[in-house]
Amino acid sequence: MAEKIKVTDLRSALELLKTVPGQLIETDEPVDPHAEISGVYRQVGAGGTVMRPTRIGPAMIFNNVKGHEDARVVIGLLASRERVGLLLGEKPERLGFLLNEAVQNPIQPVTVPNEKAKCQEVVHYVDEPGFDIRKLIPAPTNTEEDAGPYITTGMCYASDMETGESDVTIHRLCLQSKDEISMFFTPGARHLGVFREKAEKFGKPLPISISIGVDPAIEIGACFEPPTTPLGFNELSIAGALRNEPVELHDDQPQAPETSIADCRIQL
Structure with a gap:
C-alpha cells in the first residue's frame, strides 16, 4: 500500500489530489487569464453562487496560460467540502469540529x-x-x-x-x-x-x-x-x-x- 502524501504546501496538496479519482484534472489547451480561466472552470467545477449551471467538480490546473509560459494556474482547490476534508485528513462531516478543536x-x-x-x-x-x-x-x-x-x-x-x-x-x-x-x-x-x-x-x-x-x-x-x-x-x-x-x-x-x-x- 502506497504511503499517504503529507500535505505541507500547494505542491504536496496537488500531489495528494492526483491520487484520488475525480479530484483534479489538467489541461494543456491555451487559456487567456483575462476572464477565460474562470469561464472554463464555471463549466467544470464551480459550485456555489455563480450563474447557473453550476456543479461540484474537480480542481483544475491550466498548464498553458497565455503570456506566462513558465507558470501554471490552479483553480477550485478548496471548492468542495469533500476536497477540503481530503486536504485536512478529516471526514467532510467533521470539518466544523476539527476547526473548533484547532482554535x-x-x-x-x-x-x-x-x-x-x-x-x-x-x-x-x-x-x-x-x-x-x-x-x-x-x-x-x-x-x-x-x-x-x-x-x-x-x-x-x-x-x-x-x-x-x-x-x-x-x-x-x-x-x-x-x-x-x-x-x-x-x-x-x-x-x-x-x-x-x-x-x-x-x-x-x-x-x-x-x-x-x-x-x-x-x-x-x-x-x-x-x-x-x-x-x-x-x-x-x-x-x-x-x-x-x-x-x-x-x-x-x-x-x-x-x-x-x-x-x-x-x-x-
Whole structure:
C-alpha cells in the first residue's frame, strides 16, 4: 500500500489530489487569464453562487496560460467540502469540529533560517531591469467588470507596530502596474486593518508579506474572524493545530521604506 502524501504546501496538496479519482484534472489547451480561466472552470467545477449551471467538480490546473509560459494556474482547490476534508485528513462531516478543536488548541508558528525557506529559492527585486509583477504572476481577471488581474488568495502577514502581535489574513490584491498592488480591506473585519490604521496614525509604513501556494490549512485558518479569534490571535496557530506542527516562517523580515505605507514582499 502506497504511503499517504503529507500535505505541507500547494505542491504536496496537488500531489495528494492526483491520487484520488475525480479530484483534479489538467489541461494543456491555451487559456487567456483575462476572464477565460474562470469561464472554463464555471463549466467544470464551480459550485456555489455563480450563474447557473453550476456543479461540484474537480480542481483544475491550466498548464498553458497565455503570456506566462513558465507558470501554471490552479483553480477550485478548496471548492468542495469533500476536497477540503481530503486536504485536512478529516471526514467532510467533521470539518466544523476539527476547526473548533484547532482554535481551542493553537500551535504558534516558528522561525527558520532563510536557507531552509523554499520561498527564498528564487528572488526578484523591484529595481531589476524590466521588473514587472504582472509578468511574474499569472493573476487572472475573472470577469470583464474586474478592475484588473487579482491575486484572490494572497496570504497577507503583518505585525502590530505597538504590540508586536502578528496575524495572517486573506485579501483581494489587484495588480495595478509593474510595481503597484492595491489591497482591499473590509472595514473592521481583519486584524491587518487595525495594523494599517495604527501605522497611518503614526505616519509609519506597514511592512507586509504576501504568500501564494501555501498549505491549504493556512488558507482555512486565516478565514477566522472576531470574536472567535480576537485581535492578538495569530491565525497561523490554527493552521499549526490543524497539522499538529508549527507553521514555519523565514527570518528575513521586510524592511519598509520611509516614504511608503506598505512594503509588499510576495513569497511563492
